[in-house]
Amino acid sequence: MIDYSKKITLHRELYPLRDIDMSIESDRGRIISAPSLRRLQKKTQVFPLELNAAVRSRLTHSLEVAQTARFITKTILKEIDDKYELKELRDAFISTSEMASLLHDIGNPPFGHFAEVAINDWMSKVGLKILDDLLEVKSPLNIEFKNMIKNDICNFDGNAQAIRIVTKLQRLNLSYTQIASILKYTRGAFEPKANKSDDLYYLKKKPGYYYSEKDIVEKVCDTLDMKKACRFPLTYIMEAADDISYLNADIEDAVDKGILKFDDVYTLIKQECEKMNETYLFELIQKFYDKAKKKEDEPYQFNLFLTLTRASLTNDLVKHVSKVYIQNHEEIFNGTFNYALLEFDKESKYTKAIEVLQNISIKHIYNHKSIQTLKLKGYKILNSLLDTYTPLLKLDYEDFSKLINDEQIDCFISKLLIGRLSSKHIVAYKNSVEILQKDDVEKFKIEEWYYRTRLLLDYITGMTDDFAFEEYKVLSALK
16 A cells, blocks of 8 residues: 555654654755765766866756756656645655755765776775785684675765765764665665566665665664665655756766767767657757757857757656656555666657667767776776775774774874874764674674775765865875
């Protein structure tokens, strides 16, 4: 039975409120005021280290996603409001989806998604060797546990980091409803990758949370009656809003960057549509291309073309994903719908249109030489930062414990490095280690080192692009 009162609730870790609307407004205030949200203004969307403020950052992209989510929820509610007695939860339904969309990239590292690959590559090649050299494990159970931890630290993901930020690092004390709404993928980073034959493969294809947040995620899911590996219903809306928002955005930014020109965009879309025998998008862009050429002076032609195309395409796609949501409502409510809303109907004309735009972005934007150069810069910066902070991971537990308690140790470089880390991140580390069981020394030392690694990753992945670049320039002199 579909009953949203079981999903949109007052539950939160501390100080729950008594009114659902006030609870949701509290979440909005906490999110909008969060430092990690403000940092998105200087984190890459597509173009790393971008100085042109007109080109999208993670923050401006997230604002657009939030608006699209608002549009989707209102479209859905027109159809289901009366049937499911959602009137008292209407504002909460909209706001939770909107705020989830605002938060959806909050865990992303500097320099875009490529940075996730760089971090995991470093951790698998360098981090794991440090762990093996530092801790020799003999117990079969602890060998298994150590392998699980290795899997976790080699699977950094912005979605999983978002859960960590809101629960452990920023301590936003969001409602369980709001936390569940950003749990995009339902597999722990410490768990094996899902097999494609798995009924919930799509929902588990990437890590959604780390071992460090396992307990709070389980508590949220139990409270909101979410079965193992199932997704929160409003998360589908956040995902669809994200998918819709970037379709036109990357092309617009490429024009602002000078990578493409207006006529290039028109020609590329036309050629791709003809190649794929796609008519819906082609007719759309042909109509607005002709109108822009006739109605506007040259500097403004692309603006008119893009505005009309984006408005029409967004309107159609919002109606489409809203229809998919409603038609598959029970599965979506239960979190077992194993698709993205925008990718569900493979025969839809909208699916072809999306594929056209995605193909153009991949061929002519993401693989452009200037983007590849900037990715290489980001790779170099992140690897250098991780290498610089390596001495902190090489310390044994006793020395690191002394270090964070301002006691003297022999490694002078570690004493200098620890002072550069965020005090909030250090407190999060201390709190995690304090509650660990110490009777099994082998397991304790594995877990302690794991949380120390999280401490370092929290600090580096929380950096903005420009801060990471400045840190790289300053710390390069230490090598």
